[in-house]
Amino acid sequence: MIRLPGADGQLHAYEPRPEPAPSVARGPGRPDPGRQPPRTVFAAAHVVAAPYAAGPGAPAAVDWDATLAFRHHLWAHGLRVAEAMDTAQRGAGLDWPAAAALIRRSAAEARAVGGGLVCGVGTDHLAGPARTLHEVVAAYEQQLAVVEGAGADAVLLASRALAALARGADDYLWVYERVVRQAARPVVLHWLGPMFDPALHGYWGSADLDLAGETLLAVVAAHPGRIDGVKVSLLDADREVALRRRLPAGVRCYTGDDFHYPQLIAGDGHGHSDALLGVFDPLAPLAADAVRGLGDGPAGRQRFHALLEPTVPLARHLFAAPTQYYKTGVVLLAWLAGHQRDFVMLGGQHTARSLPHLARAYQLADTIGLFPDPALAQARMRHLLTGRGVPA
Numbered sequence: 001m002i003r004l005p006g007a008d009g010q011l012h013a014y015e016p017r018p019e020p021a022p023s024v025a026r027g028p029g030r031p032d033p034g035r036q037p038p039r040t041v042f043a044a045a046h047v048v049a050a051p052y053a054a055g056p057g058a059p060a061a062v063d064w065d066a067t068l069a070f071r072h073h074l075w076a077h078g079l080r081v082a083e084a085m086d087t088a089q090r091g092a093g094l095d096w097p098a099a100a101a102l103i104r105r106s107a108a109e110a111r112a113v114g115g116g117l118v119c120g121v122g123t124d125h126l127a128g129p130a131r132t133l134h135e136v137v138a139a140y141e142q143q144l145a146v147v148e149g150a151g152a153d154a155v156l157l158a159s160r161a162l163a164a165l166a167r168g169a170d171d172y173l174w175v176y177e178r179v180v181r182q183a184a185r186p187v188v189l190h191w192l193g194p195m196f197d198p199a200l201h202g203y204w205g206s207a208d209l210d211l212a213g214e215t216l217l218a219v220v221a222a223h224p225g226r227i228d229g230v231k232v233s234l235l236d237a238d239r240e241v242a243l244r245r246r247l248p249a250g251v252r253c254y255t256g257d258d259f260h261y262p263q264l265i266a267g268d269g270h271g272h273s274d275a276l277l278g279v280f281d282p283l284a285p286l287a288a289d290a291v292r293g294l295g296d297g298p299a300g301r302q303r304f305h306a307l308l309e310p311t312v313p314l315a316r317h318l319f320a321a322p323t324q325y326y327k328t329g330v331v332l333l334a335w336l337a338g339h340q341r342d343f344v345m346l347g348g349q350h351t352a353r354s355l356p357h358l359a360r361a362y363q364l365a366d367t368i369g370l371f372p373d374p375a376l377a378q379a380r381m382r383h384l385l386t387g388r389g390v391p392a
Contacts, residue, residue: 002378004359005390014363016378021369023289023307028076038295039265039272040252041287042080042118043280044087045071046330047094047102048340055348060089060098066340067102068109073339077288079280080116081106082155086196087278088120089327091160093346096125100146107150118188118276119147122157130161133175140179148184155188155231155276156180160199169205169215176219186228188254188276191216193234195323209234213243220251231256231276235319237264245270258319258326262308265291266301278326279315282333282370286311314364317357325352329361333370336362336377343384355388 003011019025048066071081083106084090084099094102103119110117123130123139130136136159147154156179166172180187191212194201204212220227230247232240233256241264244253255264255273264273280287290307293300318329328349335343344350362381371377386392 002382003385003391004363004381005356005385006359007356011390014366016366016374017369018374019369020372020374021286024285024369024372026289027285028073028078028288037078037291039291040080040254040274041265041280041291042082042116042254042276043074043284043287044082044085044276044278045074046281046327046334047088047098047346048331048334049093049342049344049346051342051344053344053346056093057347060093060095060346062094062098062102062346063340064105068105070334070339071106071109071115072113074281074284075110075113075115077284078292079284079288080118081110082118082120082276083107083152084120085155085157085276085278086120086192086324087281087327087330089346089349090120090122090157091124091197092324092327093349096143099124100143103147103152104150107152111151117152118155119150119152120157120190121147121154121187123159123161124157126161130165133162133165133171136162136165136175137178140175141182144179144183153185153187153228154183155190157190158192158197158200158203160197163200163203166205169211169218172203172205172215173218173222177222180219180223180226183226186226188228189216189219189230191230191232191234192256193236195235195321196233197324209236209239213239217243217246220247224248227251229254229274232273233257235259235323240264240273241268241270244273258315259312261315262305262312265308266294266304278330279311279318281330282318282337282365283311283315286368286370310368314361314368314370317360317364320357325349328353329358332358332361333365336365336380337371338373338376343380355385355390359385 050061053061204215229252231254237260254276
């Protein structure tokens with residue numbers, strides 16, 4: 001039994017489950033190499049900070065061994081990795097020199113094991129606000145060269161610099177026209193809503209999401225064969241479904257909706273979403289097991305929902321407002337699951353959520369059997385609580 005602090009200021013007894021969920025206990029599955037996966041699924045992966053990483057504003061100090069080992073964990077379960085995305089604290093602790101090193105190292109590891117990989121291309125290395133759209137394009141080009149030079153495919157991340165500079169949809173069309181046409185391989189476009197990053201308010205040229213969506217669709221239509229897909233992170237399932245129904249054939253909609261992912265991935269009579277999700281970082285064993293069976297007719301579809309629907313309360317808790325701090329819960333769960341030695345984050349972001357929030361994340365994750373070693377998770381959670389003054 002462990003006593004967990006609640007949002008009401010009281011301690012509540014909780015009895016952890018003794019065993020992990022079957023999907024977690026079995027360990028990595030063995031995908032059939034002759035069978036086409038029913039969905040293309042990326043887990044956006046976090047980075048492991050070095051144990052004595054400095055606080056805000058300091059250069060990123062990464063524990064490379066643990067960070068790369070976690071990518072191998074995701075690949076072993078049959079998931080692809082989305083590297084150097086916002087889950088990896090891009091623009092919130094992971095600076096561009098560290099991101100570039102991360103991209104090169106992950107690309108080398110991916111080649112070694114045949115793991116799927118896409119990497120974020122942005123403008124976050126700019127020393128200050130961009131003065132012209134040409135500077136934004138040049139910044140994208142510089143990072144695109146690093147990603148493609150490493151042999152990886154690119155996700156064109158939403159740019160704070162562009163959001164601050166653009167005066168309307170035409171500026172977005174101008175920038176993306178120049179960046180997309182230079183990419184050697186098809187790219188993924190990234191629509192990250194302001195709940196994930198307030199600096200991206202009005203992205204695609206309008207705070208009206210209907211108008212913004214039209215601009216995104218115009219970029220896709222202008223570049224046939226050059227867009228692999230669009231990643232939509234708006235936490236609005238109806239809007240995502242409406243958008244994906246208008247995408248040209250062959251252009252994927254990658255859900256980034258960490259609230260409604262089961263229904264969006266399962267799809268409807270008109271299609272489905274593939275996935276590029278931060279929540280699949282902690283949910284990897286359950287998510288991979290669920291998606292593998294999705295192509296097995298009604299029984300596989302039923303099993304998919306049986307595995308993923310119980311994970312939604314945890315996801316909604318992790319991504320609760322202020323949503324941009326969801327990474328704190330993701331890293332907590334990685335530590336509790338034994339994937340890293342310490343609960344520490346770049347820029348000190350392990351302090352961004354309250355102790356009751358972290359305790360609830362632990363309880364929800366344990367309830368669904370997410371920890372390979374529940375006793376270890378309990379011991380580590382108890383250590384965290386006592387270190388912050390909660391009676392044992």
